[in-house]
Amino acid sequence: MHKILRQLAAIGKQTRRNLAHTLGTQLVVLGTVMLAVLIFGFFALISLNLARAGKDLDRHVRFIAFFDQEQPQAARRQLIQRIQAAMPESHIVYVDKKTAWRRLAERLGGERAILDDLGPDFLPAALEIQPGQRLVTVEELDTFAAFLRTLPGVASVRYGRGWLVRFMAFSRLLRVVTLLSGLLLVLTSTFTIAATIRLTIANRRHEIEVLNLLGASAAYIRLPLMAEGLFHGLAGSALGLAILTGLHRWVLTHFGSQALFLSFHPVFLAPAHLLLIVAATTLLCLLGSLVSIQRCLRAS
Amino acid sequence: MTQPVIEITKVSKVYPPDIMALDNISLTVERGEIVLLSGMSGAGKTTLLRLVCGLERASRGMVEVLGHDMARLGARERQLLRQKIGVAYQDFRLLPQLSVFENVAMAMEVTYKPPSVIRRRVEDLLNLLLLSDKQEQKVANLSRGEQQRVAIARAAANAPPIILADEPTGNLDTTLSRQVMQLFEQLNDAGSTILIATHDPTLIDNSPHRRLELRTGRLLDA
Numbered sequence: 001m002h003k004i005l006r007q008l009a010a011i012g013k014q015t016r017r018n019l020a021h022t023l024g025t026q027l028v029v030l031g032t033v034m035l036a037v038l039i040f041g042f043f044a045l046i047s048l049n050l051a052r053a054g055k056d057l058d059r060h061v062r063f064i065a066f067f068d069q070e071q072p073q074a075a076r077r078q079l080i081q082r083i084q085a086a087m088p089e090s091h092i093v094y095v096d097k098k099t100a101w102r103r104l105a106e107r108l109g110g111e112r113a114i115l116d117d118l119g120p121d122f123l124p125a126a127l128e129i130q131p132g133q134r135l136v137t138v139e140e141l142d143t144f145a146a147f148l149r150t151l152p153g154v155a156s157v158r159y160g161r162g163w164l165v166r167f168m169a170f171s172r173l174l175r176v177v178t179l180l181s182g183l184l185l186v187l188t189s190t191f192t193i194a195a196t197i198r199l200t201i202a203n204r205r206h207e208i209e210v211l212n213l214l215g216a217s218a219a220y221i222r223l224p225l226m227a228e229g230l231f232h233g234l235a236g237s238a239l240g241l242a243i244l245t246g247l248h249r250w251v252l253t254h255f256g257s258q259a260l261f262l263s264f265h266p267v268f269l270a271p272a273h274l275l276l277i278v279a280a281t282t283l284l285c286l287l288g289s290l291v292s293i294q295r296c297l298r299a300s
Numbered sequence: 301m302t303q304p305v306i307e308i309t310k311v312s313k314v315y316p317p318d319i320m321a322l323d324n325i326s327l328t329v330e331r332g333e334i335v336l337l338s339g340m341s342g343a344g345k346t347t348l349l350r351l352v353c354g355l356e357r358a359s360r361g362m363v364e365v366l367g368h369d370m371a372r373l374g375a376r377e378r379q380l381l382r383q384k385i386g387v388a389y390q391d392f393r394l395l396p397q398l399s400v401f402e403n404v405a406m407a408m409e410v411t412y413k414p415p416s417v418i419r420r421r422v423e424d425l426l427n428l429l430l431l432s433d434k435q436e437q438k439v440a441n442l443s444r445g446e447q448q449r450v451a452i453a454r455a456a457a458n459a460p461p462i463i464l465a466d467e468p469t470g471n472l473d474t475t476l477s478r479q480v481m482q483l484f485e486q487l488n489d490a491g492s493t494i495l496i497a498t499h500d501p502t503l504i505d506n507s508p509h510r511r512l513e514l515r516t517g518r519l520l521d522a
Contacts, residue, residue, distance in 0.1 A: 003412065006412050006414060007412050009415075010409050010410075010412050013409070014409070017398070017402070021397045021398065022397075206395070207395055209393075210393050210394075210395055210406075211406070211410060212379075212382075213353075213355075213382065213387065213389075213393060214382065214383070214406060214407050214410050214454075215379050215380065215381070215382030215383035215384075215385075215410055215411070216379070216410035217379055217410070218375075218379070220410055
């Protein structure tokens, strides 16, 4: 037990000495890891918020079924029941001709005078339907619209098909771009961190060689350098994520009142995501150290 | 009869393409001996020391150190054996960014000696080699003579069974050379077997110890 403690103390001392004597190099490695994590975190944050914005938008899809004439109360109830049966939990509102005219007049505001020559009956009555389930493909949208057209009294159905098709295509493209860019960024970050760690260890080849010549055990040589890798991973990722948190708060504080953020509140990475980034970075730094040390030990 | 500490049997070392550094050498060093190995530059002295401490492998023949056949040692056995051989390299192999004290202490730290024992031993050695006032200085700031003494102190730190010294007085004046030889005598009295490679004539001529000469890779009794 006493011997193990002495060994741990010696390895701890060697780690502290390494860190102190190579402060400049340590700062460069720490900065590289921090930047890689910051860039990756920033990208992950943007992707997360874009995906969330996309989800929110397809929740706002609304169908309007226009009638050729006003529907009596009993018919309205029957229509709503049929729609609820086909698409449960949908939000359905019947808009009669007068309500439609009033809404349009309110929307026109100061220019409502243009409606003066048109009677309050000129707009058709309609059912406004917000589907209770997410309709994520164009086929699903078209199927639901076709169903609405079969309802008695329905003259036409509108749901901004052209805009939705374009939006969905854009969403799909965004997902592919996000996935590919994320993959590239992970590869770039991995390569940058691994290369920096490898260069750091290569710079200390002489030291590893001397320790080897003095008969230091593999653990005595490896553990302090692995502790450094652990430190780089933990501290670098923690710093990178701390800066990202600061940036996120700064954006919310300074631009939170702007139009974009009134309809959409940007979220931050969940604690599980943050932990995953820290764990992955630490593992990467540890592996980078381990592989480089092995190479150096083999060479000496 | 005691087992020899170093036993070299019909050893040759050839460097590519066909440079014969050592040619069919046989040598036995008994426990407690001090042996001086002389010869011109390029005679093969350093190669012989490198074979003994396991930095090189013999092209032919057998090198046995403390009863171990150097060609058959595994990584762990080699590492443990290196702790028993103190080497003062010709190019010192010191860590310039560390202090004098840290460089010497490192040899003991790798064997997990207690810090109090390390401090006492390192201070004694530095005192003996007139380096006490430099112990906190970085090795990079020392003269070559001072660096050489640090390398010798590190080789002696663990009071190992074998000490190999490659040109240990090459950068020292007569007084310091005498001081270094006194240290080797003390270490020898304490039980270390010492093999010194040198071409310093004052060291060879004034020594009462066994002398061997290497000439173009061949061993001659001096």
